[in-house]
Amino acid sequence: MSLYQRTVEQKVLRDPIHGYIRVDYQVVWDVINSAWFQRLRRIRQLGGANMVYHCAEHTRFAHSLGVYELVRRMVNEINDIAESLKEEEKVAVMLAGLLHDIGHGPYSHAFEAITSTSHEEYTCRIIEEDTEITHILENAEKGLAKRVADIIRHQSDNFILTQMISSQLDADRMDYLLRDAYFTGTAYGEFDLERIFRTMRLHESNRLVIKQSGVFAIENYIMSRYHMYWQVYYHPVARSYEYLLHALFNRLRDLENTKDKAIMPYLKPLIDNHKLSLEQYFAMDDYSFNYGFACLVHHKDPIVKDLATRLRDRHLFAYTDKTDADVRRIRKWIKDAGLDTKYYLGRDAVKQRPYVPYTEKIDGAIWILMKDGSTKEISNASNIVYSLIHGPQQDDTKIFYPEELEG
């Protein structure tokens, strides 16, 4: 097979966000049909947020296809990009869009926090370390696996490709905002994707910019990020669920008697903190974890049993804004009830920056092409974005504790 081999006819997959996902290249179709890519059907996109938004059951599989489709449209429909990229670069960046999240573990980001793993690291291992995906890519063209991984880890020699996959206006963010807004039913996340595409250009042949007439669409997009973070991603109930996961893993690690391999074959390597083989990683998904938790409901340790039951039944911890007096009061309740504050009292601080202005270290800023041909970073071209990043920053700290102790 060669990199340029087309499918016999265009394959289409229906999608509620983009209408259709369209596949023309055989290598893309083969990757979609690989076991590693199919595994993403078993990992939900939003960790704890579906404890708040019950229809948010969509998967990394759907999101990855959506990112691919946006990249496919960019390399075909945005004239500046279509004309400046070679065909081999177009296929490589479409594959990078498809595979950018291939290394996600169960419960998406919650898993990384619990296990101190990074999905980016696993993504590159799965692409390059001799898996079925590595073979599909290398059979299409020698060196393709590394070229795709290089785009994902910002090491591509063509900066246009990096910006399409990983910048503050990339195909990844554009897909997850629209998709998460749709499946959570929160209208705030929507923005005018078509207007962004219509006004996207290349400046000095390597920087993606937006024409001045597209500034409103960009303001809208940044505001949608701002709202989605507070309303969905950082919702305190979602964080409370993720805290329970965290407490359960802490307890399992602290216990000496976790040698019960029959009960938790999938969880054991994580509890031991071993570096995971790709074979072990492959077996970890939302389904196998939920099975593991279902077994832990019968565990002999009362704390493990309680935390696993709470996860299963959505009997989450309550939360409050942190004050020192609150913490003292709650700590006393927990101790009086004979519980261990190490697992029954959590603290979590989040801050969000819906847009980070350009710095030499972070080159993912959004640039506006002014009518006179100059470029301005969006925070210098929009009063709304300027106010959002220079106004008081809204951070949020919560403490979590068992609700029934209250009063």
Ligand code: ZN
């Ligand atoms: Zn993604």
